[in-house]
Amino acid sequence: MDGQQVFKMLPVEEAAELLGRGPVSSLPYYDPDRWELERRAIFMRSWLHVGHICEIPEPGSFIRREIEFARASLLIVRGKHGDVQAFHNACTHRGTQLVDEASGKRSRFSCRYHMWTFGLDGALVSAPDFERFHAAKEDCSLKQVQTQVLAGMIFINFDPAPKQSVREFFGPIADALEQTPVARAVDFTEWTYEIEANWKTSFDNYQENYHLRVIHARTGRPAMGPENPFGYPTSYGFCGPHRSQTLWKNPSPPPIPPIQLMSVRRGAALAEKDGVSFPKSDFKLFPCLHIVALPPNQFSHTHMPLGPTRTRGQIRMYWTSKADSASRQFAREMAAMSVRDVLAEDRPAIEACQRGVSNGAIDKFYFQDHEILLRHLYEQVESRVEAYLAERAAAGGAQ
Ligand code: FES
Numbered sequence: 001m002d003g004q005q006v007f008k009m010l011p012v013e014e015a016a017e018l019l020g021r022g023p024v025s026s027l028p029y030y031d032p033d034r035w036e037l038e039r040r041a042i043f044m045r046s047w048l049h050v051g052h053i054c055e056i057p058e059p060g061s062f063i064r065r066e067i068e069f070a071r072a073s074l075l076i077v078r079g080k081h082g083d084v085q086a087f088h089n090a091c092t093h094r095g096t097q098l099v100d101e102a103s104g105k106r107s108r109f110s111c112r113y114h115m116w117t118f119g120l121d122g123a124l125v126s127a128p129d130f131e132r133f134h135a136a137k138e139d140c141s142l143k144q145v146q147t148q149v150l151a152g153m154i155f156i157n158f159d160p161a162p163k164q165s166v167r168e169f170f171g172p173i174a175d176a177l178e179q180t181p182v183a184r185a186v187d188f189t190e191w192t193y194e195i196e197a198n199w200k201t202s203f204d205n206y207q208e209n210y211h212l213r214v215i216h217a218r219t220g221r222p223a224m225g226p227e228n229p230f231g232y233p234t235s236y237g238f239c240g241p242h243r244s245q246t247l248w249k250n251p252s253p254p255p256i257p258p259i260q261l262m263s264v265r266r267g268a269a270l271a272e273k274d275g276v277s278f279p280k281s282d283f284k285l286f287p288c289l290h291i292v293a294l295p296p297n298q299f300s301h302t303h304m305p306l307g308p309t310r311t312r313g314q315i316r317m318y319w320t321s322k323a324d325s326a327s328r329q330f331a332r333e334m335a336a337m338s339v340r341d342v343l344a345e346d347r348p349a350i351e352a353c354q355r356g357v358s359n360g361a362i363d364k365f366y367f368q369d370h371e372i373l374l375r376h377l378y379e380q381v382e383s384r385v386e387a388y389l390a391e392r393a394a395a396g397g398a399q
């Protein structure tokens with residue numbers, strides 16, 4: 001299934017008619033109180049992408065993930081039967097963190113403090129002198145966090161009873177994701193960075209092409225031409241809280257530098273050899289996951305909030321085979337570097353944008369028609385915050 005077939009794709013005028021054209025409040029892009037509402041209304045109860053099953057290939061494999069906005073350290077474990085579960089990385093005796101390593105493989109998790117020991121399923125297996133606790137072992141299992149896997153990607157949800165499964169949350173996009181190489185990935189190249197920007201300011205940069213000819217005058221040249229000097233997408237699509245766009249195809253792109261061309265050709269040949277084929281697609285998934293498939297590569301870009309004006313970006317290019325030859329390694333490194341170069345151009349502009357917004361003097365933003373995806377994210381966030389406030393009011397103000 002083509003990723004774009006699952007979105008209702010519209011020409012820009014129609015999309016803008018649908019979503020409106022007025023200015024929007026800048027407050028959600030810097031205000032700490034507002035961030036606290038988004039944290040509770042969205043991030044503490046949405047499916048969040050935190051890893052890939054290729055990181056935990058065998059029973060006992062685990063990864064540790066720090067989720068700062070929830071003050072949580074999570075242990076994501078591949079169980080005996082291949083199942084994937086996430087637990088709080090905290091011993092149920094008195095809370096000591098069980099694991100310091102970022103990843104590894106174990107058959108059990110023993111606490112360094114008094115040696116309570118937990119199985120891969122989180123159950124308390126043994127505890128010295130347990131008779132003196134007057135507690136049942138069954139009540140002392142590791143604290144679980146909801147976990148589901150879709151298209152090889154691991155999603156967690158801090159809501160103990162999510163309203164939707166991850167598949168329901170993504171709707172028809174779920175099937176499209178399963179047909180992308182990420183679902184079959186066995187390896188990836190990763191780049192993680194922190195940026196002084198609100199998570200929406202960060203994500204929004206990748207939701208519009210208006211800045212291309214200013215910020216990416218050199219690297220963005222293939223995406224612009226005399227027929228389309230701004231390199232605007234040709235259509236925009238929406239599917240629930242998720243978005244997409246169709247990038248314009250330049251009929252006469254400028255020549256690519258020879259070294260890059262070599263890498264692109266090599267990458268394409270190797271992808272063909274591996275049987276990797278997939279349609280070009282662009283998934284901007286709520287709340288903060290961006291997946292771009294530009295054959296022969298596919299990369300994900302997560303904008304995980306760390307606070308009101310700080311975000312961790314994580315970029316991963318996924319591969320369906322190990323880098324078992326120099327040419328494969330070269331093609332991958334070059335592809336990753338090319339993405340990194342473009343993002344390095346974006347970063348100072350994103351941070352300058354945040355610095356200018358954070359004192360509230362600029363109280364509203366003007367989104368032009370081709371910034372429609374920013375408007376859609378703004379509205380989705382607004383509606384969730386409003387729903388949360390209504391729920392809280394109905395519950396008598398309890399949080
Ligand atoms: S805190 Fe873990 S065994 Fe005591």
Ligand SMILES: [Fe+2]
Nearest residue numbers: 205215216346
């Ligand atoms: Fe950019």
